[in-house]
Amino acid sequence: MGDKPDQNYAIETLAVRAGQVRTHEGEQSEPLFLTSSFTFKNAAQAAARFKGEEPGNIYSRFTNPTVRTFEQRLAQLEGGERCVATGSGMAAILTTCMALLKGGDHVVCSQSVFGTTVTLFQQWLSKFGVQHSFVPLTDYAAWEKAIRPETKFLFVETPSNPLTEIADIARLSEIAHKHNCLSVVDNCFLTPALQLPLKLGADIVIHSATKYLDGQGRCVGGAIIGGDKMLEPMFGFVRSAGPSLSPFNAWVFLKGLETLGLRMEAHGARALAVAEWLEKQPKVKRVYYPGLPSHPQHQLAKRQQQGCGGIISFEVEGGQPAAWRLIDGVRIFSITANLGDAKSTITHPATTTHWRITPEERARAGITDGLIRISVGLENAEDLKRDLQQALKSI
Ligand SMILES: *Cc1c(COP(=O)(O)O)cnc(C)c1O
Numbered sequence: 001m002g003d004k005p006d007q008n009y010a011i012e013t014l015a016v017r018a019g020q021v022r023t024h025e026g027e028q029s030e031p032l033f034l035t036s037s038f039t040f041k042n043a044a045q046a047a048a049r050f051k052g053e054e055p056g057n058i059y060s061r062f063t064n065p066t067v068r069t070f071e072q073r074l075a076q077l078e079g080g081e082r083c084v085a086t087g088s089g090m091a092a093i094l095t096t097c098m099a100l101l102k103g104g105d106h107v108v109c110s111q112s113v114f115g116t117t118v119t120l121f122q123q124w125l126s127k128f129g130v131q132h133s134f135v136p137l138t139d140y141a142a143w144e145k146a147i148r149p150e151t152k153f154l155f156v157e158t159p160s161n162p163l164t165e166i167a168d169i170a171r172l173s174e175i176a177h178k179h180n181c182l183s184v185v186d187n188c189f190l191t192p193a194l195q196l197p198l199k200l201g202a203d204i205v206i207h208s209a210t211k212y213l214d215g216q217g218r219c220v221g222g223a224i225i226g227g228d229k230m231l232e233p234m235f236g237f238v239r240s241a242g243p244s245l246s247p248f249n250a251w252v253f254l255k256g257l258e259t260l261g262l263r264m265e266a267h268g269a270r271a272l273a274v275a276e277w278l279e280k281q282p283k284v285k286r287v288y289y290p291g292l293p294s295h296p297q298h299q300l301a302k303r304q305q306q307g308c309g310g311i312i313s314f315e316v317e318g319g320q321p322a323a324w325r326l327i328d329g330v331r332i333f334s335i336t337a338n339l340g341d342a343k344s345t346i347t348h349p350a351t352t353t354h355w356r357i358t359p360e361e362r363a364r365a366g367i368t369d370g371l372i373r374i375s376v377g378l379e380n381a382e383d384l385k386r387d388l389q390q391a392l393k394s395i
Contacts, residue, residue, distance in 0.1 A: 166300050
């Protein structure tokens with residue numbers, strides 16, 4: 001269960017055990033190596049480490065045993081050969097781009113990705129001549145049409161935020177491979193407990209560990225998972241440029257991973273109960289949750305995922321004033337744009353996460369003024385429903 005991936009173990013076992021290497025102290029739980037650098041027995045050993053002739057740690061920007069345990073555990077959970085941890089989810093996306101792209105290269109990206117991912121392509125990577133096209137997540141003809149000779153990878157986030165649209169990962173990966181591109185999947189919303197993109201044909205998985213991998217809203221971090229060779233330049237970039245994960249955060253994420261399967265199951269059960277209830281409320285026009293038979297990609301979700309996770313969006317009658325009144329009326333839900341926390345959260349996408357895009361773009365993306373996104377936490381589902389019910393009265 002140590003360094004070697006063992007695909008024969010189930011995800012629950014890997015989440016608790018994979019990657020742990022005990023020190024001479026024989027500790028039961030993973031130790032936290034809060035040290036910036038490592039010492040050598042003598043000058044010759046230092047030289048051998050720097051030359052790479054002897055494996056071992058040098059400096060925590062490069063490698064750290066606690067970070068390494070997190071990387072190995074997550075790699076095994078995703079069914080990948082290797083994982084490179086980063087200081088945030090955005091650092092994982094940037095590192096992937098820096099490793100795979102050069103000026104003039106092109107990326108095709110689903111238009112409904114995390115807002116900062118859009119900013120990264122539009123504002124920063126474009127400065128270095130990296131080009132991008134955004135396409136509707138479920139329009140496979142548009143994906144294929146957008147591919148150019150310079151396209152290096154397709155970048156997809158499924159389910160999407162905030163409307164929980166689902167893309168067929170196997171189909172998109174086939175399109176990518178047909179055109180000699182890679183397929184990169186941001187698996188933040190479902191985690192390996194509910195979706196395994198690499199098994200579906202994707203080449204690289206991205207995580208914001210900040211969300212469900214931590215699961216308790218404490219730390220910011222990220223990760224890239226894929227083949228051993230493919231991740232070598234990602235490791236090289238993190239080592240040189242420094243968006244490394246802190247050992248303390250890695251240690252917190254290791255604690256989070258132990259309960260990942262249990263938490264994702266609990267988030268999903270509560271979210272389904274809340275979504276089914278919301279669908280029956282007269283002031284609610286529409287509910288977006290892949291676990292509902294009314295969801296346009298419900299069948300695909302059932303085939304591709306082992307569950308539907310904790311994110312729900314719904315549209316209330318009365319536009320922004322009504323949506324704001326509902327948000328101001330809840331008592332349990334926290335008003336915050338973060339998600340994947342044990343604490344349920346509520347947000348108004350049109351005026352927070354998606355305020356920068358034009359009203360026309362918002363309308364095209366289905367982000368109406370009455371749309372509310374909730375991340376269902378681990379509180380009691382009846383309490384959450386009662387909370388939404390009393391808040392709905394005030395709109
Ligand atoms: C939050 C998030 C990110 C960015 O992660 P950070 O840890 O905040 O940098 C990327 N993708 C998705 C889907 C996210 O939800």
